[in-house]
Amino acid sequence: METGRSSAIAVKKPSPTPKAIIFQKFGKEALYIVDEVRDVAPNGCPGLAIPQKGPCLYRCSLQLPDCTVVSGTFKKKKDAEQSAAEKAIEMLGIHPSTNDLSAEEACDKLIACVKYFFSDEFLSSLHPLSGHFRAALRRDGDLYGSVPASVIAACDSKLSNLCKLINPKVESNHFLLISYIMSAAARLPEFVVTCEGQLSIWRKKSYPPEIMESSLFQQSDTLDSICIKAMHIPCSLEKAVQPVTLNISSTGYYLDVIAQKLGLADGNRIMISRTIGKASSETRLYFAAPKSYLMNQSSDFVNVKEVAQIEDLLNSRASCLCGQDIYGDAILASIGYTWKSKDLFHEDITLQSYYRMLVSLMPSGVYKLSREAILAAELPMALTTRTNWRGSLPREILSTFCRLHWLSEPVFSTSSIPLKASTESSRLDKKLKFSESVELEKECMSRGAINDLELVGSGSAFKCEVKLLSKSQDLILECSPKEFHKKQSDSIQNASLKVLSWLNQYFKDPDLSLEKLNNSASALDIRIYPENLSKKFALYLSMRNIQQTETQGGKFLKSNSMNMQTTMPDHGVCCLSTGGPDSGVYPSNGCLLFISYSISLVTEGGNTKELLESKEEFEFEIGSGAIIPPVEAVVTQMAIGQSACFNTELPLQELILSAADDSVRVLSLLLSKVCWLEYSISLLQLTEAPEDRMEQAFFSPPLSKQRVEYAVQHIRQSCATTLVDLGCGSGSLLDSLLDYPTSLEKVVGVDLSQKSLSRAAKILHSKLSTKSDVLPYNGVKSAVLYDGSITMFDSRLRGFDIGTCLEVIEHMEEDEACLFGNIVLSLFRPRILIVSTPNYEYNVILQRSNLTSQEDDPDEKIQSQSCKFRNHDHKFEWTREQFNSWASELAARHNYSVEFSGVGGSADIEPGFASQIAVFRSSLPPEEENHPKDDDLEHHYKVIWEWDSNNLSRSSL
Numbered sequence: 001m002e003t004g005r006s007s008a009i010a011v012k013k014p015s016p017t018p019k020a021i022i023f024q025k026f027g028k029e030a031l032y033i034v035d036e037v038r039d040v041a042p043n044g045c046p047g048l049a050i051p052q053k054g055p056c057l058y059r060c061s062l063q064l065p066d067c068t069v070v071s072g073t074f075k076k077k078k079d080a081e082q083s084a085a086e087k088a089i090e091m092l093g094i095h096p097s098t099n100d101l102s103a104e105e106a107c108d109k110l111i112a113c114v115k116y117f118f119s120d121e122f123l124s125s126l127h128p129l130s131g132h133f134r135a136a137l138r139r140d141g142d143l144y145g146s147v148p149a150s151v152i153a154a155c156d157s158k159l160s161n162l163c164k165l166i167n168p169k170v171e172s173n174h175f176l177l178i179s180y181i182m183s184a185a186a187r188l189p190e191f192v193v194t195c196e197g198q199l200s201i202w203r204k205k206s207y208p209p210e211i212m213e214s215s216l217f218q219q220s221d222t223l224d225s226i227c228i229k230a231m232h233i234p235c236s237l238e239k240a241v242q243p244v245t246l247n248i249s250s251t252g253y254y255l256d257v258i259a260q261k262l263g264l265a266d267g268n269r270i271m272i273s274r275t276i277g278k279a280s281s282e283t284r285l286y287f288a289a290p291k292s293y294l295m296n297q298s299s300d301f302v303n304v305k306e307v308a309q310i311e312d313l314l315n316s317r318a319s320c321l322c323g324q325d326i327y328g329d330a331i332l333a334s335i336g337y338t339w340k341s342k343d344l345f346h347e348d349i350t351l352q353s354y355y356r357m358l359v360s361l362m363p364s365g366v367y368k369l370s371r372e373a374i375l376a377a378e379l380p381m382a383l384t385t386r387t388n389w390r391g392s393l394p395r396e397i398l399s400t401f402c403r404l405h406w407l408s409e410p411v412f413s414t415s416s417i418p419l420k421a422s423t424e425s426s427r428l429d430k431k432l433k434f435s436e437s438v439e440l441e442k443e444c445m446s447r448g449a450i451n452d453l454e455l456v457g458s459g460s461a462f463k464c465e466v467k468l469l470s471k472s473q474d475l476i477l478e479c480s481p482k483e484f485h486k487k488q489s490d491s492i493q494n495a496s497l498k499v500l501s502w503l504n505q506y507f508k509d510p511d512l513s514l515e516k517l518n519n520s521a522s523a524l525d526i527r528i529y530p531e532n533l534s535k536k537f538a539l540y541l542s543m544r545n546i547q548q549t550e551t552q553g554g555k556f557l558k559s560n561s562m563n564m565q566t567t568m569p570d571h572g573v574c575c576l577s578t579g580g581p582d583s584g585v586y587p588s589n590g591c592l593l594f595i596s597y598s599i600s601l602v603t604e605g606g607n608t609k610e611l612l613e614s615k616e617e618f619e620f621e622i623g624s625g626a627i628i629p630p631v632e633a634v635v636t637q638m639a640i641g642q643s644a645c646f647n648t649e650l651p652l653q654e655l656i657l658s659a660a661d662d663s664v665r666v667l668s669l670l671l672s673k674v675c676w677l678e679y680s681i682s683l684l685q686l687t688e689a690p691e692d693r694m695e696q697a698f699f700s701p702p703l704s705k706q707r708v709e710y711a712v713q714h715i716r717q718s719c720a721t722t723l724v725d726l727g728c729g730s731g732s733l734l735d736s737l738l739d740y741p742t743s744l745e746k747v748v749g750v751d752l753s754q755k756s757l758s759r760a761a762k763i764l765h766s767k768l769s770t771k772s773d774v775l776p777y778n779g780v781k782s783a784v785l786y787d788g789s790i791t792m793f794d795s796r797l798r799g800f801d802i803g804t805c806l807e808v809i810e811h812m813e814e815d816e817a818c819l820f821g822n823i824v825l826s827l828f829r830p831r832i833l834i835v836s837t838p839n840y841e842y843n844v845i846l847q848r849s850n851l852t853s854q855e856d857d858p859d860e861k862i863q864s865q866s867c868k869f870r871n872h873d874h875k876f877e878w879t880r881e882q883f884n885s886w887a888s889e890l891a892a893r894h895n896y897s898v899e900f901s902g903v904g905g906s907a908d909i910e911p912g913f914a915s916q917i918a919v920f921r922s923s924l925p926p927e928e929e930n931h932p933k934d935d936d937l938e939h940h941y942k943v944i945w946e947w948d949s950n951n952l953s954r955s956s957l
């Protein structure tokens, strides 16, 4: 298919964002405060009397040491932040300094930076590095005043940017970075001292006493001894990751304490990774500089070179966590000096937080964590509707995944086609469930009648391609979905989800043959580049596999899929117990469920039971893959109020340990006993599959569209000039009517839902005011929307040519529907009235798919009797007989004739039409219709919005 416009959303090498520039300049001294702004929004619909809660907007105020800047309002928080940063850059005249420098200039700048760090004034600054300088002055003996070069590299991102300009390989090799810093220091012999083969730097002259006193004094006041939890990550995968405690005395230097845990004499030989996780995190890995690296140190810039071979062993667990090469044993700790305070920041790292970091490296991990349901939630396979998706959205997950695996940001390119050009409307329809309201097909049709009409947002369809690239721009995979979407953002989310879904499969089974990998990828419109793919993820996947099998020591079973069918004698039993009345309603695809659950680790013999994860309320959609398969299999057999309990084999170890609060104990159980998981689930609440989704699945065009078309046809044949749509909802009928030439001059809608009326007003306003001149055949002169109940009479709507009431009466109680019938035919007295409502008998067909699981049921009768209403808001649904008798008696009472018809299915084939329709016609000749002038003023409805072609032309002149 041809595509029109094309736009790349992320370019290959993005220039630094305004926030990045501000960060470079002010570090963490820049404080972003984002406020919600909920204005009464200009709704683009003049005259609408319902106050519109506009979309939630954000405004950001950026506090800098000397000024505060406030952004405009934006839909997204991050846009507000970027805008504030941009304003600050403009106001302060900041230029991103480092980018245009030559390698020589970068060298000079690097030397100047290092010199500044050792200056008098730096010691009392708030820079994180000055904390290290002050701590170094509390070190004893030979170490007094010496600062490890790796902290200089870790604490100031400007330095690494400069070094990248000198040698781009610094990006992937942080040993090089430290070599450059050491070389810069060696160029400052009057200021600092360095020694060959050492990784620390001293200031030559001592600080003036007044500076020493003030800066050291400020600190010793607030510093207490601290005790923090960290993790020891052995290089050997056979050794378990163990918690360690760092005891840091008030006068000690924390790097010396970490060094001792690594078997080093002091912190001067320590290497520090970049931060792990969020940019603001202080979580890093610490390890000893490999000997071969130390031996190869050179103090000359020109001679700085990569160390060819580091013979120490790569620590694969640690390397995977930070995306840098880490050698030997490592300590994972969250500690350091920050921009916020002169005090040392620290946080505990527990075994659980370590495993959560591992989980976040899985393609589905961020989703599980965002739902706080690590053992129960799964990454859904599809986005059905945005409202049914819980947890982080796919695009965000994919970006996080790329960041954590040290890939480039995913590159999205969207393309759009004008809808008129789209012919594959059936394909579009199917894929569009994620977009709400107006179906795309209808838009396509309406575009035939109205040129370039912007209907509720867009006249285009979008698709989006995604590419994943390594940092060095090697293509790892690309996804080119075939489907189009009504919204650009939907196309991006769906493409992101495809990529995540495939990566999820790949991570579960990376050893599949190339052919199978390719097949699974192409099923999701993905093309993989196997060499780059396995190069990128090999370390992570091999680490996980070895860890999984070796540390388990055969004591517990490995299962990725939590398959209930796997043999687990005596334990795989699922016991259903009735905890409440059986409503006879069972969840089926599309239903939204609330369950409560708890998942425990149980040891053989049942002696020990350790709670891992529990939730009082967990909401998900059946059939979307949002929950692990065994839970879904069980809940679909449950009725509301029932509870179930069953066992499964163990999932991946990191999932269990990241869910468990007491991971240390759980790990010891896992290592010493045969264990399995026990699930207890209760089904709390169930919202059935939305009617329109069911209708879309069964009818083409969808039933709602067939109803509207049926009404439009009658309206056109009737030559009516006035129409009232009773229970007009979001105005789908009125909206469609404006696409056709009719004799209508006045159209009115009544409903009691303000939300629906607002939507209707916006749609009608955009159509009538913008395009009325290009529809010369459309003679509508006025349009009004009223807020009111159609069970109340309003004299302004008396004697219209035609009234419609589509799919409304079943939303009232039966007696109200009867009241409505009487009022409409006795008081409103339209010449023609069209009423539609579901045919209950047809539900057997609509719900057959939901009943297939019970098809073995020999008693077919039960099936048809147990049909549910199509929508949870329906108060009743009538059989053909019930509808016929209601309509016939009503017509007879009020001098109307009535004919029956319908849409969806056929009158002659059982069980009749899916939607049954009655068309009432007044039997009185027009002159006998007694329509008094509107002098009795029974005005019970409130005008919500009014449009008048005369006023419009007057006001626009």
Ligand SMILES: C[S@@+](CC[C@H](N)C(=O)[O-])C[C@H]1O[C@@H](n2cnc3c(N)ncnc32)[C@H](O)[C@@H]1O
Residues within 6 Å of the ligand: 726, 727, 728, 729, 730, 731, 732, 733, 750, 751, 752, 753, 756, 788, 789, 790, 791, 805, 806, 807, 808, 811, 812
């Ligand atoms: C299923 S929607 C149908 C909307 C529209 N007729 C259509 O076909 O798209 C039912 C509508 O009836 C409205 N409704 C229910 N009871 C009503 C009443 N007593 N008076 C006015 N509107 C009512 C609801 O607010 C809702 O918008």
Ligand SMILES: [Mg+2]
Residues within 6 Å of the ligand: 807, 808, 810, 811, 871, 874
């Ligand atoms: Mg309905």
